[in-house]
Structure formats: structure tokens, C-alpha cells
Amino acid sequence: GIDRLDLDLGPRSYPILVGDGLIERAGALLRDRLPARRAFVITDENVAPIHLNPLLKSLQAGGIEAPHLILKAGESTKCLAVLEEVLETLIAVRTERSTTLIALGGGVIGDLTGFAAAVLLRGVPFVQIPTTLLAQVDSSVGGKTGINSRTGKNLIGAFHQPRAVLADTHTLDTLPRRDLLAGYAEVVKTALIGDAPFFAWLEANGQALLDGDGAARRHAVLTSCATKARVVAADEREAGQRALLNLGHTFGHALEAEAGFDSGLRHGEAVAIGLVMAYDTSVRRGLCPPQAAERVRAHLKSVGLPTRPGDIPGIDWPGADDLARHVAFDKKVKDGRPTFVLARDIGDTFLSQDLTPADIETAFAG
Template sequence: MTLAPPPEIVRVALGARSYDILVGHGALAALGERLSGLVKRPQAFVLTDETVMRLHKARLEAAVAGAGIALDWRAVPPGEQTKTFAQLEGVLDWLLAGGADRGDVLIAFGGGVIGDMGGLAASLMKRGMGFVQVPTTLLAQVDSSVGGKTAVNTPRGKNLVGAFYQPRLVIADTSLLETLPARELKAGYAEILKYGLINDAPFFAWLAQQGSRVLALEPDAAREAVARSCASKAAIVAQDETETGVRQLLNLGHTFGHALEAANGYGPDLLHGEAVALGMALAFRYGAELGVTPAADAAQVATVIEASGLPVTLAGRDRARFTAKRLAELMQQDKKARGGRVPLILARGIGAAYIHPDADLASIEAFLDRELLETIT
């Protein structure tokens, strides 16, 4: 039997608010010891969803048992539809009823929805209580659990109400991913591909060769992919915590992707990672149309994404909801859009993403019209 490599520690360097990310198969075992140094009393609050609670509650309880830490649990329904004001209010009421104060810690134990909403609740709770991320999806381990973005959705768009609020610790135990459906793993893998496309062409090339091992959750390959992704994001966050500059590069694929999700009503037939994968393919093709992205690179990106089982075209989408006009309107509602133009992350090639500050939405709408025409069968 091949032993899993020991957890790797990735540091997010933010001065007094710096924290560690522990990455690897079995990393959850370190939670009790780590948590003991963060709580002022032997208890913590755990926000999770009903699926994760059923699958992994016993593992989290065991991880803190040796430290003598009691856990107060709250489980909400799974899915993006949970990330609402109403659910946020319920979480805050649970914390208040449980006597939580600023010296306590809230553990977000779940995917991106739980991490986003839990982090926002922690930021609001008596103006800020401690917060630990234990992500249970690949997407959350490499993206949403790192960097302090917290939010809930509104009918007008995704993540429009939120705050920057850093966790005290992140534990990315890749063994927790073993219960994920293959589709969820692939959705998270889209965010891993993103880091290669932003500024690490050798990592993208490695993924093109080793992606099947990552998706099979082979311990060494999974640790390498997650740790390298976290390190990439940590380096960017350390330079630009509140997304006024270089951190915008992390939105590669997301401006298109968020519009696709909103057009789909955040329904389960288009997962966030799937929308991001499609959004990245669109961004590379749009860049090729503008003449800033080599067409060969755009084609290669689509090939690698598609080989991972992720979407690269709008084929098969409901034509009533997915229209170029509607998608452009939703991009106009992006929180960074101004006066008919939107900052868009494009690329001068694989590993060479840049901020295109004033993409013209009329031009994007025309591009999407052509994309839709090409996928009509």
C-alpha cells in the first residue's frame, strides 16, 4: 500500500492576519491541536450542510475529540440556493442563541456555499468572530476557502453582498473528497486549471498530463494540485487582498461564468465550476477574436478543458434563458462593471492572463451571438 504524503503547509502572508493552509490526505487530524490554539474555551460552532453532516460529522468530531473541544452543529440544505439572506439570518440567530462571542470560532465545514455564508456570518457576528475553513469539495479547497471572500447571492446576481474576512486556518483534507460525485470533482478541477492559465504555464502542462491522476484522487497528485493552486492564490492575495489590482486575475472565466449561472437561475444543471470552465473557454476565444490571444492557445485550452469532462461551448443550453442579450445584461450587473463596459480577464497566451479593463459589452454580446449560432444543431 502506498502511504499518503504528509500534509503540506501553505502560508497566506497577510501580516498579523496571516494563516496556514494544511493540504493533504488526512490533514483533518491536525484540527484539534490547531483549534486549541484559536479558541478561548473548549467549544466551537460548526456550520455545514445536510449532506456533509451525514457523510463526515463523525470524522470532524473525532478530529477534535482529543483536544476536548465540544461542537455545536447547524446543518442547512445543500446547494447554491441556500446562500441567501434568509439562511444567513438563521445562522446568525443560531450563533446568538448559542451564546457565541468574538472569542469563539465558527468552523465552515462544507463546500463553497458553506464557506461563503459562514465567513460572512462570522464577519457580522458581534463585528467579527474567529473563522476556520474545512472545505469538503475540490472547488472550495483550491478557491473559495482561501483569500477571505465571503458573500451571499441576491436575485440580481451572485455574491453581490459580502465582505473580505480572512479565516484563521484552512484545512484541505483531500481524503474528504472521496465521497464527492465525479461531476463535483470535475467542477472543482476547473479552478485548478485556472491557476495554470493565469500565470503558470508549466502547471497547466503538468495538469494536461496528470489531470486524470488528480481526478482519481491519487494522494500525491491531489496534494500537489491542491497545494500548488493554494500557493498560487495565496501569493496573489498577499499582494492584493481586496481585489483592487492583481487579484482580479483570479476572476478568469468568472465574469462569463457568473452570468451563465445567473441566466440558469443557479440551477443544479450548471455547477459553478462548470460555468467557470465554459467561461474560461469563452474568454480565450473572445481574446482570439480581439487578436490578443493566439488562436492555437484558445484551441488548446478548450481541448484540455473538454478532456477533463467540462463544457467548452453553449451547446445544449436552453435557448430561452441563454441568449446573448440576457448574458450581456447580466455581465452589466457585475459588481465591477461601469457604464456599459466591464473589466474582463483575458490572456495573451496560456499562463499570461491580464486585466482587460474596459471590455465593451456590445462587442461581447455580438461574440456570444456568434457562439450561440455555432452551437445550434
């Protein structure tokens, strides 16, 4: 069966469909949602050999004409040079305002395609078909699109909501273990920001989910999307509470940028380390009981996620002072002060601008 959630944004509301085998049904599911039976599929070199043909066949059966473009895989694809190549290709094939871009892939393809859709012809529709756990539980929902600048993560971007999200949980079967785990970090994040029972559920069922339990996967994708849809519907442009979804990310983004976007470090791995830093910092500031931070660290460790930069092999990390200085490049800096998400407990988080440069450096020093 297919589970359906709706992200409620008035006339721009859209469905999030979760289930096995949605790619094979994409043509039928999408044909009446597109302004015209014309689409353009963007994917990457790892996803294409596995999932592109079934999608193209199903679109064709639905009467949707869809050429495609295959990009190099990896975080370094989220850059201006590749965006330029994508936009020039779309313009050269005479894309019209009613042509829908379809992102088939992980968060990299989704973020880049969504941003291309936001700026091409001042905005064309797009659809997300997320094929990683990270993209299914987080990046495909909510309309944040963008690319990295040389110095920082996601510094070039736009809010642009998709017309639909089709999360085919079957695609997770082909995802490499390292990427599956990285996506799991965002599931843990979603639980930590405001859903203590879900965190307890993950402590009991997370391992089964990672080992391939389909029902557990669907439950985690649905629960995470439901939280995200609720938060985004209440605060689409991140004027307030949506920023809680950045738990662990101010630390994590500094790690990603300093490691380099071609280092192989996964976004979700940086987030896992950032979650631990956020909880440890909250404990140091006397805001959170140490047992809560210990539960976070123990759970991430138990499934095999990194909890300190040194857990990632092959990266030569700069000192804590350089990492701390990098925080100044984050989008969340206001009046020169970075905004952090801190914790009072599992499932109880809040925004704070109170961390001092020394607090931040101590966090990176571990």
C-alpha cells in the same frame, strides 16, 4: 504527512494545511489557534453524514466544545434567508466573540459561514475545512465571503480572513464526479492566469488527478493554494492584480445567475465555459494566438468539462443579448464598463475594460 503553506498578511497571517486525514486531527491542529475552546460547526446535509462525526470527535478530544448546524446543500443556500437563519441560531445559543465558526463543506458552506462570521457580533473568528476540490484550491483561501442576491452572484459579502484552512484531501474520495470536475475548472483557471508550466502539467496529469491519484491531487491543491496565497498577500482587497483570479468569471457569473441558483449548474462548470469565452474573445480581438484558445478548449473537453452553455443538459438558456445585458450586474463594473480578464497566451493574462457590448454578446453567442 501534512504540507503547510502560509498566507502572509502580517498579524493576520494563517496556515493552509494540506494532507490526508486532517479532519481526524482537527482538534489537535486547531486547539492552540482558537481564542477559546469553543466553536460552532456549520455544514450541509451531504457532508454531515460522512465527515461531521469524525470532526466532532476530534474537536472533543482536543477539548473544543462544538455544537453544529446542518444546512440544505446547493448554491441556493447562499442567500439572505439562510444567512438570517444561521445568524439567529448562533445568537440564540449565545455565541460569544471568542467562539470560532468552523465551515465544514464546499464553497457554499465556506462562503456563507465566513460571511456569518464577518457580521456576527461585528466579527468572530472562523476556520475553513474545505471538502470539495473547488473549496480546497480556491474558495477557502483568501477571505472573500458572501452570498448571492436574487439578481447576481456574490453581490452581498465581506472580506474576512479565516484563522486556518485545513484541506483534508481524503474528503475528495466521497465527492460526486460532477463536483470534482467543477472544482477542476478552478485549477485550470489558476494555471491559465500565470503559470504555463502548471497548465502543461495538468494536460499530462489532470486525468490521473480526477481518477483518484492522491499525489496528483495534493500537488494540484498545493500549487493552486500557493498561487492564490501569493496573489492575495500582494493585493488582499482586489485593488489590482487579484482581479486576475476572476478569469472566466464575468461570463460565468452571468450564466449562473441567468440559469438560476437552483438550476443545478455548478459554479465550476460556468467558469469552464467562461474560460473558453475569455480565450475566444481574446483571439477575436487579435490579442492571443488561436492555438492557445484551442489548447484550453481541448483540455477542458478531454476531461469532460462543458465548453459551451449548450453542453449543460436541462437548462433553457436565454439569448446572448440577455446574457450580455446581465454582465452589467457584475461587481467588476466600474464607470459603467465591465472589467474582463483577457489572455495573451496560456499563463499570460491581463485586465481590460475595452470589450464593447457587441464583443460581449458575440462571446455568449459562441
